Amino acid sequence: xxxxxxxxxxxxxxxLALLLACLGMLGPFSIDTYLPAFSGIAASIGATPTxxxxxxxxxxxxxxxxxxxxxxxxxxxxxxxxxxxxxxxFTLASAGCALANHIGTxxxxxxxxxMSAGAGIVxxxxxxxxxxxxxxxxxxxxxxxxxxxxxxxxxxxxxxxLFIHASWHAIFWFLTGVGVLLWLANWRxxxxxxxxxxxxxxxxxxxxxxxxxLGSNPRFFMLALASGIPFNGMFLYVLxxxxxLGELLHLGPGQFxxxxxxxxxxxxxxxxxxxxxxxRIKPKHQIRHGFVIMLLVSLTNVTLNLLFEPxxxxxxxxxxxxxxxxxxxxxxxxxMVLDLAPDRRGMASSLQACVGSxxxxxxxGVIAPLVMHSTVALAIASLLxxxxxxxxxxxxxxxxx
Numbered sequence: 001x002x003x004x005x006x007x008x009x010x011x012x013x014x015x016l017a018l019l020l021a022c023l024g025m026l027g028p029f030s031i032d033t034y035l036p037a038f039s040g041i042a043a044s045i046g047a048t049p050t051x052x053x054x055x056x057x058x059x060x061x062x063x064x065x066x067x068x069x070x071x072x073x074x075x076x077x078x079x080x081x082x083x084x085x086x087x088x089x090f091t092l093a094s095a096g097c098a099l100a101n102h103i104g105t106x107x108x109x110x111x112x113x114x115m116s117a118g119a120g121i122v123x124x125x126x127x128x129x130x131x132x133x134x135x136x137x138x139x140x141x142x143x144x145x146x147x148x149x150x151x152x153x154x155x156x157x158x159x160x161x162l163f164i165h166a167s168w169h170a171i172f173w174f175l176t177g178v179g180v181l182l183w184l185a186n187w188r189x190x191x192x193x194x195x196x197x198x199x200x201x202x203x204x205x206x207x208x209x210x211x212x213x214l215g216s217n218p219r220f221f222m223l224a225l226a227s228g229i230p231f232n233g234m235f236l237y238v239l240x241x242x243x244x245l246g247e248l249l250h251l252g253p254g255q256f257x258x259x260x261x262x263x264x265x266x267x268x269x270x271x272x273x274x275x276x277x278x279x280r281i282k283p284k285h286q287i288r289h290g291f292v293i294m295l296l297v298s299l300t301n302v303t304l305n306l307l308f309e310p311x312x313x314x315x316x317x318x319x320x321x322x323x324x325x326x327x328x329x330x331x332x333x334x335x336m337v338l339d340l341a342p343d344r345r346g347m348a349s350s351l352q353a354c355v356g357s358x359x360x361x362x363x364x365g366v367i368a369p370l371v372m373h374s375t376v377a378l379a380i381a382s383l384l385x386x387x388x389x390x391x392x393x394x395x396x397x398x399x400x401x
Contacts, residue, residue: 002198005131008191013132017140019189020127021147022182023083023120026090029178030113031059032155034171036256037163038242044168047103055103055110056239057365062114064357070122071350072210076202079123079130079346080192084183086119091179098172113175120182122353126345129338130193135279141331142275146268156241157257200344210347220340220351222396226287227333228356230294230389232363233382234263234323239364240372248375249312259316266320270327283332284397290329291390297321298383302376310375322382333393336400359385 002008009016034041042052074082093116096109128140162170200206214220237244237259245251245259270290277286301318308314334352341348363385371377 002130002193002195004195005193008193009131013136013140014143016131017143018147019185020124020140021144022185023087023124024144025147025151026087026120026178026182027063027117029151029155030090030094030117030175031056032151032238033159033175034168035241036156036160037168037171040163041106041168045101045103045106047106051103051107053365053369055107057361058107058111059114059117060357060361060364062111063118064114064354064361066115067118067122067350067353067357068211069350070119071126071346071348071353072200072207072344073202073346074123074126074194075200075344075346078192078194078199079127080186080190082119083123083186083190086116086123087179087183087186089116090119091176091183094172094175094179098169098176118353118357122349123346125334125338125349125352127193129335129342129345130195134335134339137335138278138283138331139275141334142271142278145271145274145327145331150264150268156260160256194346198343207347210341210344211351214341214344214348214351217340219396219399220337220348221355222392223333223337223340223400224352224355225392226389226396227330227337227352228389229359229392230291230326230386231330231356232359233294233298233386234319234326235360236363236368236371236378236382236385237319238263239368240378243372244375244378245312247373248310249315251312255312258312259319262316262320263323266323267327270324271331274328274331283336284400286332287329287393287397290325290327291386291393293325293328294322294386295390297325298379298386302379302383305375305379315375318379322386 038049038052041047042049070082070086090113093109093112097106097113100106100109124144125141128137128144131137132140158174159171162174200210241256241259245256251258274286297318301322304314304318337352338345338348367381371381
């Protein structure tokens, strides 16, 4: 923790949480905003559905690759410069997407968007642990998750509105504007939270040793799996939303908001409860509660889809409850990851985000196209991804304090 933390941020704690949440929101916002315009973009630039799917995969894999470096760079050069340069690159890439008139160009700029958007979410986690002791850090992490949860709910509605009333280009011009505003806000408000005595030397050998120490640590890897893979149990439904909601549940575009609203309500409720429980129950117990909720609702979801024809009034609820369980446990697991390497929190956050992002990219590019046309297949895939997280946690639980 930065020994000067109490002097470099004097505003209320929730204000810092809001600023950091806006950084974290950039990633999911730039994923979900353009989803309602998929077919319109494809028709406009002459792309196939498979080629359009690659614009999403390119973003996610770009996000994963650069996540390896954002945190490590922030350990050497400071949190603030990495955030500002990342937002600047994201803003440029968003303008490039808006100007794209060919699928290859769009894929390229989407990859650049992904490579730069991760700076905010990776560095913001390190900032929280720089500034707060464990229990307070869990509360702030939970607040960030609450604010963060608004993005996936609002983004598709914003994107759909812009697509209908303007054009798909307007979606990316909107993201360009968001980038400009975020850069100005962070340039004005974000303090440097990495204490000068905590900076790591920027040397290739030193960095490689740090990556090796973390990457070869089975506790780190299992905690990263426990936090990152279960997320895909609900992210799979977000990626499959056009087919899942439109073709399988027969909802019109104007009714899609119910899915996003319920899911994000689950995230926000779970995050709120996670913050309230900070310091009141053991972290391991809180994680166990989250996994039990996700396991029970996943099994129920599979059973219902095997026995009944899916109906929107019940098919959306299990996803929202799953989101609640995930949000209840993920702030605690994330802090455990960061505390495994207190002198390299940025690098730890990078590697954790990389593991999750690689999983997201595989789900987007491979798993979602295979299972999105069946509610049973979706439910089973969701259960299996959550089960990976449970196995990882059961293995690592006796090995963490």
